[in-house]
Amino acid sequence: MTEDQSVTEAATLRRIRRWIVIFIVCLVLSGLTAFPLEAETRWLAGLVDGSPIAEHFPAAATWVERVREGVADTNVRYPFLAYGTDWLAFAHLVIAIAFWGPYRDPVRNVWVIRWAMTACAAIIPLALICGPLRGIPLAWRFVDMSFGVIGVIPLLIVLRGIQRVERAEAARRSAQALAA
Structure with a gap:
């Protein structure tokens, strides 16, 4: 791996971790x-x-x-x-703790990011099904659904970054195998 690739990968990991921290802070605030x-x-x-x-x-x-x-x-x-x-509230706080894994090792714990993206998507049918059953006005259901739509944005950024790091790691392993 060249020094430029190492710097780029380190910058990508910093960006991933920054977005994960933002997501954790939002979960904690939402829970509190x-x-x-x-x-x-x-x-x-x-x-x-x-x-x-x-x-x-x-x-x-x-x-x-x-x-x-x-x-x-x-x-x-x-x-x-x-x-x-x-x-x-407790569930939000516990879910926030789950992001410690992706913060420490994003590639190994990418499943947490994918799981969270699925949870964001699941907010929409929940609001559309349960909202009318509970008498929630349509406009408020859109507010609720926006949490899933907005929440998935940092997760998509994180996922893309993780995929970049995965490709870099795969290229490095391939180069090492060829050199051996």
Whole structure:
């Protein structure tokens, strides 16, 4: 391997790891926001109330207020249901930990990236099937689906980088075999 190839491969690995860190941070933030739902929905409702959003999109403002009321009422009457969102938060944090493998050795752990891309794709049918069953407005289902669409972008960048590193490693092994 030439020095230029070594530098390029090292730069590719740095870029891969940078995108993995971004993905991990987003998973952690997404998980942590599942804990304080009542405070967050109260904050969002306060933000929307009296804003141009409420004026131009009254259905969205009504939905936000309904969600705020539902979360608050549920927490008063059935606080144990919030335990489900605690587990959702925990799952995000555990999934973030799974990316430690690809961070350390992207080529060996490429399966985690492919699995995550599959999970991003699976968000779309989940939102389309379960959203109507739970009375979620179509616009909000598109917001939910956007997590899968946006989430797959860094994963595609990582996968392409891993494939570059794999090709470089294969070329290096081939050259070593020919030299032997």
